[in-house]
Amino acid sequence: MNFSEPLKLRSGGVLDSYQLAYETYGQLNESKSNAVLICHALNASHHVAGEYEGEGFKSAGWWDKMIGPGKSVDTDQFFVIGINNLGSCFGSTGPTHVNPKNQKIWGGAFPVVTVEDWVNAQQRLVYALGIERLCAVMGGSLGGMQALSWTLQYPDKVLNSVVIASAPNLNAENIAFNEVARRAIVNDPDFHEGYFYEHNVIPRRGLKIARMVGHITYLSDDVMNTKFGRTLRNDTLKYSTQDVEFQIESYLRHQGEKFSEYFDANTYLLITRALDYFDPAKEHQNSLSLAFKKIKSKFLVISFKTDWRFSPARSREIVKALIDNKIAVTYSEIDAPHGHDAFLLDDHRYLSVVESYFAEIFKNLKN
Amino acid sequence: MNFSEPLKLRSGGVLDSYQLAYETYGQLNESKSNAVLICHALNASHHVAGEYEGEGFKSAGWWDKMIGPGKSVDTDQFFVIGINNLGSCFGSTGPTHVNPKNQKIWGGAFPVVTVEDWVNAQQRLVYALGIERLCAVMGGSLGGMQALSWTLQYPDKVLNSVVIASAPNLNAENIAFNEVARRAIVNDPDFHEGYFYEHNVIPRRGLKIARMVGHITYLSDDVMNTKFGRTLRNDTLKYSTQDVEFQIESYLRHQGEKFSEYFDANTYLLITRALDYFDPAKEHQNSLSLAFKKIKSKFLVISFKTDWRFSPARSREIVKALIDNKIAVTYSEIDAPHGHDAFLLDDHRYLSVVESYFAEIFKNLKN
Numbered sequence: 001m002n003f004s005e006p007l008k009l010r011s012g013g014v015l016d017s018y019q020l021a022y023e024t025y026g027q028l029n030e031s032k033s034n035a036v037l038i039c040h041a042l043n044a045s046h047h048v049a050g051e052y053e054g055e056g057f058k059s060a061g062w063w064d065k066m067i068g069p070g071k072s073v074d075t076d077q078f079f080v081i082g083i084n085n086l087g088s089c090f091g092s093t094g095p096t097h098v099n100p101k102n103q104k105i106w107g108g109a110f111p112v113v114t115v116e117d118w119v120n121a122q123q124r125l126v127y128a129l130g131i132e133r134l135c136a137v138m139g140g141s142l143g144g145m146q147a148l149s150w151t152l153q154y155p156d157k158v159l160n161s162v163v164i165a166s167a168p169n170l171n172a173e174n175i176a177f178n179e180v181a182r183r184a185i186v187n188d189p190d191f192h193e194g195y196f197y198e199h200n201v202i203p204r205r206g207l208k209i210a211r212m213v214g215h216i217t218y219l220s221d222d223v224m225n226t227k228f229g230r231t232l233r234n235d236t237l238k239y240s241t242q243d244v245e246f247q248i249e250s251y252l253r254h255q256g257e258k259f260s261e262y263f264d265a266n267t268y269l270l271i272t273r274a275l276d277y278f279d280p281a282k283e284h285q286n287s288l289s290l291a292f293k294k295i296k297s298k299f300l301v302i303s304f305k306t307d308w309r310f311s312p313a314r315s316r317e318i319v320k321a322l323i324d325n326k327i328a329v330t331y332s333e334i335d336a337p338h339g340h341d342a343f344l345l346d347d348h349r350y351l352s353v354v355e356s357y358f359a360e361i362f363k364n365l366k367n
Numbered sequence: 368m369n370f371s372e373p374l375k376l377r378s379g380g381v382l383d384s385y386q387l388a389y390e391t392y393g394q395l396n397e398s399k400s401n402a403v404l405i406c407h408a409l410n411a412s413h414h415v416a417g418e419y420e421g422e423g424f425k426s427a428g429w430w431d432k433m434i435g436p437g438k439s440v441d442t443d444q445f446f447v448i449g450i451n452n453l454g455s456c457f458g459s460t461g462p463t464h465v466n467p468k469n470q471k472i473w474g475g476a477f478p479v480v481t482v483e484d485w486v487n488a489q490q491r492l493v494y495a496l497g498i499e500r501l502c503a504v505m506g507g508s509l510g511g512m513q514a515l516s517w518t519l520q521y522p523d524k525v526l527n528s529v530v531i532a533s534a535p536n537l538n539a540e541n542i543a544f545n546e547v548a549r550r551a552i553v554n555d556p557d558f559h560e561g562y563f564y565e566h567n568v569i570p571r572r573g574l575k576i577a578r579m580v581g582h583i584t585y586l587s588d589d590v591m592n593t594k595f596g597r598t599l600r601n602d603t604l605k606y607s608t609q610d611v612e613f614q615i616e617s618y619l620r621h622q623g624e625k626f627s628e629y630f631d632a633n634t635y636l637l638i639t640r641a642l643d644y645f646d647p648a649k650e651h652q653n654s655l656s657l658a659f660k661k662i663k664s665k666f667l668v669i670s671f672k673t674d675w676r677f678s679p680a681r682s683r684e685i686v687k688a689l690i691d692n693k694i695a696v697t698y699s700e701i702d703a704p705h706g707h708d709a710f711l712l713d714d715h716r717y718l719s720v721v722e723s724y725f726a727e728i729f730k731n732l733k734n
Contacts, residue, residue, distance in 0.1 A: 011606030112606040172591035172615045173583060179616045180579045183623075186609055187572040189556055205554040212547045213580060216540060224539035230646065237644070239378030239479040241636035242553055245643065248539040249546045256550075269608035276612065277604070279597065 003124055007086075010277075013111035017100060020125050021084040021091025022046045025067065026075035028131070033365050035079045035131045037122060038063065039139035039146035042214070042271050043263060045090035048082030049075065063140075065346045072355040073138070077362045081129070086121050087113045087270040095194070095266035106266075108194020113270055115142075115278045119149045123157065135361055138162035140343035141310065142271070145278045148318065151297040152280055160361055162354070164302045165343035167314035168288050168321070169279040174309065177217055178272040181210035185265050194266050203265045208256030210268055215255050220306035220339030224248065288321035295322070299329040300357045302350065304342040330357060370491055374453075377644075380478035384467060387492050388451040388458025389413045392434065393442035395498070400732050402446045402498045403725075404489060405430065406506035406513035409581070409638050410630060412457035415449030416442065430507075432713045439722040440505070444729045448496070453488050454480045454637040462561070462633035473633075475561020480637055482509075482645045486516045490524065502728055505529035507710035508677065509638070512645045515685065518664040519647055527728055529721070531669045532710035534681035535655050535688070536646040541676065544584055545639040548577035552632050561633050570632045575623030577635055582622050587673035587706030591615065655688035662689070666696040667724045669717065671709040697724060 001022065007015045023046045028035060038048045040062070049061040049068050067073040067080055084092040087110060095110040126134060137158050139147040144166025151161045170178070185191055188206030192199050216224075228248040237245060244250045284290035299322055303315035312333045322329040332353045336342040342350065368389065374382045390413050395402060405415045407429070416428035416435050434440040434447055451459040454477060462477040493501060504525050506514040511533025518528045537545070552558060555573030559566050586594075595615040604612060611617045651657035666689055670682035679700050689696040699720045703709040709717065 011604075013606075112608060169597060171588065172595040172597070172613075173586075173588050175597070175613050176579075176583045176591065176615050176619055179613075179619055180576060180583070182608060183579065183620070184551060184576050187576065209547060209551050209554065209576060212543075212550065216543045216547070219540075221538065221540050224543065228539040230536060230539065230542070237378075239380075239644075241479060241549060241640045246539075246542050246546075248543050252543055252546055253550070273608045277606075 001125055001128060003121075003128075005124070007117070007121060007124075009111055009117045010114040011112045015086065015093065015111065018086060018093035018121070019091075020086070020093075020121060022125060023048065023050075023082040024129075025049050025080040025082070026078055028079040028129075029365075032131050033133070033135055034077065034362075035081060035126070035129070035134050036073060037081045037083065037126060037134050037137045037150075038067065039083070039118075039122070039137065039143035040085065041139070041141035041143045042275075043259070044143075045088065046082040046084040046092075047090075049080065062344065065344075066351060066354060072351045073358050074362075078135070078358070081126065083122055083125060085113070085118045085271075087267055087274075089264035089267040094264065095270070096197070096264050105195075105197045107197055108266060110194075110266060110270065112273055114274050115145050115149050116153060118274070119146055119153050122146070122150075123154055126157075132157070134158045135365060136160040136162055136358070138164070139166070140164040141166055141340065142275055145275070149278070149280065151295045151299075152291065155294050155296040158297050160300065160357075161297045162300045162302075162357065163315070163318060165304055165307055165310050165315075165340055166318075167310040168281060168317050170276055171314075175276050177213060178276055180213050182269055182272055184209035184213070185268060188265075191265060194269075196265065202260070204260040207260040207263060207265055207268065208253075211256045211259035211263075212252045215252060217309045218339060218341045220308065220337060222306060223338050226337075288317060289324035292321045292325045292327065295325060295327050297327075299327060300354070301329060301331045302343075302353060303331075303333050304338070304340070304350075305333060305335045306337055307340045307342065309340040368492055368495060370488075370495075372491075374484065374488055374491075376478055376484045377481040378479045382453065382460065382478065385453060385460035385488070386458075387453070387460075387488060389492060390415065390417075390449045391496075392416050392447040392449070393445055395446040395496075396732075399498050400500070400502055401444065401729075402448060402493070402496070402501050403440060404448045404450065404493060404501050404504045404517075405434065406450070406485075406489070406504065406510035407452065408506070408508035408510045409642075410626070411510075412455065413449040413451040413459075414457075416447065429711065432711075433718060433721060439718045440725050441729075445502070445725070448493070450489055450492060452480070452485045452638075454634055454641075456631035456634040461631070462637070463564070463631055472562075472564045474564055475633060477633060477637065479640055481641050482512050482516050483520060485641070486513055486520050489513070489517075490521055493524075499524070501525045502732060503527040503529055503725070505531070506533070507531040508533055508707065509642055512642070516645070516647065518662045518666075519658065522661050522663040525664050527667065527724075528664045529667045529669075529724065530682070530685060532671055532674055532677050532682075532707055533685070534677040535648060535684050537643055538681075542643050544580060545643055547580050549636055549639055551576035551580070552635060555632075558632060561636075563632065569627070571627040574627035574630060574632055574635065575620075578623045578626035578630075579619045582619060584676045585706060585708045587675065587704060589673060590705050590708075593704070655684060656691040659688045659692045659694065662692060662694055664694075666694060667721070668696060668698045669710075669720060670698075670700050671706070671717075672700060672702045673704055674707045674709065676707040
């Protein structure tokens with residue numbers, strides 16, 4: 001969908017016009033009361049559910065286990081909107097697009113975008129779809145930050161917020177890992193200050209390192225030990241500092257390789273920066289309880305015990321600040337072994353908590 | 368000290384001749400029974416205690432808080448040896464040295480060295496100093512692995528082993544972080560397969576990333592939050608993906624910068640690989656208890672509660688396997704907030720445990 005009304009950004013910049021890629025699943029009911037917006041995390045897109053099929057390939061939506069007919073978020077009951085954020089490389093206006101002002105690819109000149117900017121853009125799309133109020137906004141990780149931000153920026157336009165494996169802001173360690181990833185990209189000689197498209201190169205080496213370090217933080221220590229441990233790639237050691245010896249090395253290199261083939265380096269910088277900046281308590285004396293005073297939505301907050309990137313303690317900060325403001329909140333801490341990645345995986349206990357919560361939303365829908 | 372007897376390496380390679388840099392503190396007693404060997408970790412050297420002084424600079428030994436006259440390891444009582452390992456860039460034969468076979472700088476051709484190789488070389492130096500048996504060998508982190516390996520390789524030549532903030536092997540996550548660091552170095556176009564000296568360049572960008580990612584793993588989450596939190600570098604945000612916004616970014620970049628100025632890239636690869644390979648249980652059906660059957664030394668094992676790199680659970684694996692073999696072991700888990708770095712820091716509880724242990728050793732010394 002194309003938008004021509006300029007979007008003011010937190011950074012002071014303005015996007016004069018932009019497009020937002022989105023997908024919908026299910027039917028909007030007559031009273032337009034059953035719309036659910038799904039916000040994506042770092043490397044995902046608007047392709048939330050269902051399957052793309054082409055010759056020899058299938059590509060399932062990144063939350064296809066969660067969303068679909070008869071699933072936890074039942075598209076026979078809800079009208080689900082998947083949206084791609086500004087700055088992405090999957091369809092919405094981003095660094096790989098042409099800047100209409102000078103007809104050059106944006107590249108390093110694409111403005112810094114924040115969670116708040118994304119939510120503003122999302123709200124315009126929701127409004128353009130004829131929806132006055134969302135019955136829920138939902139996301140995991142960075143997507144959870146957006147689901148939270150909706151209730152602060154548009155308290156009257158969202159009834160329920162589902163915040164999964166998220167945090168009220170990044171801590172120093174989170175920022176540190178993001179910074180390592182960014183420096184790896186920026187230091188790649190093929191980055192060219194973000195204008196690598198003009199040089200017909202891609203800072204692949206930097207992207208690989210960025211993905212490798214990111215990937216480590218998505219997995220729990222336990223799941224890494226169970227899945228890889230010290231298992232060797234070959235029977236005998238090669239005694240080499242550069243060849244693969246351990247399966248975990250092979251896995252990480254493969255993840256980095258794949259990622260560098262489809263993800264845009266500027267998008268990676270932008271999205272990790274949006275993560276860093278998000279901090280709703282900042283303008284409220286660093287008190288989340290004060291920041292949450294304006295919230296009118298109800299909440300479902302879910303965390304995963306082995307998630308050391310966004311630990312349950314961070315989710316409990318959100319829950320506490322909600323309770324301080326007498327806001328209805330259901331909190332569930334799932335004892336899943338998979339670390340941060342758990343929010344994308346097929347865990348029965350997790351999916352059934354979401355299912356129950358949405359069944360309750362459905363019961364209360366105005367039809 | 369120069370050695371001309373060839374050293375066979377685990378990899379199958381041989382070092383025909385080599386030198387080992389070392390320092391000593393205190394006096395060897397008449398019966399030569401008071402020698403303590405200190406093994407270093409990733410980026411340290413033989414400069415363990417005391418201070419180098421030059422014009423406008425002072426450089427304290429990396430364990431100067433622990434070792435010296437009247438300190439936990441009292442150099443008025445013990446003869447302490449600091450040694451630099453093979454492959455290092457601080458004096459012992461390593462990749463920056465000339466390969467006598469072809470008169471070229473070793474660079475990427477320097478053979479892979481293991482903890483076991485280091486211990487073999489150390490034993491030769493100890494022997495050359497006229498010492499038949501060490502009263503203790505001691506190290507933290509990778510140094511702890513060497514202290515453990517001594518008791519397996521030379522059970523009759525070491526009375527006590529002090530293993531601090533260490534592990535019986537790296538787990539998958541440890542290897543993963545090492546691999547990220549190595550890929551960052553190897554992918555730097557200035558690395559030239561390890562022969563960068565000939566090109567008059569240094570793979571600084573890779574070294575910086577390697578150090579940044581390493582540094583994150585040395586600190587606890589808590590200490591990062593206390594020390595840096597989300598503190599900004601400037602009062603107002605710049606909204607930039609490349610400028611420093613947060614203090615933690617500034618700190619990490621500074622650490623990376625400093626490191627890249629003094630550390631050798633090939634040494635970094637070699638030392639992280641030695642960490643990866645160390646696994647004494649491997650040849651004993653992956654049973655540490657079986658591997659430890661040959662041990663005759665007594666042990667002091669120390670871990671730090673907030674160390675997530677080599678967590679207390681890993682130290683307890685060592686302790687359990689020692690107890691399985693009825694080997695005398697004192698174990699102390701220090702509730703220090705500093706993460707892995709704690710083993711280098713000035714914590715009274717930690718230093719006093721070591722002090723008591725060495726007081727006991729001193730009491731039992733044959734003079």
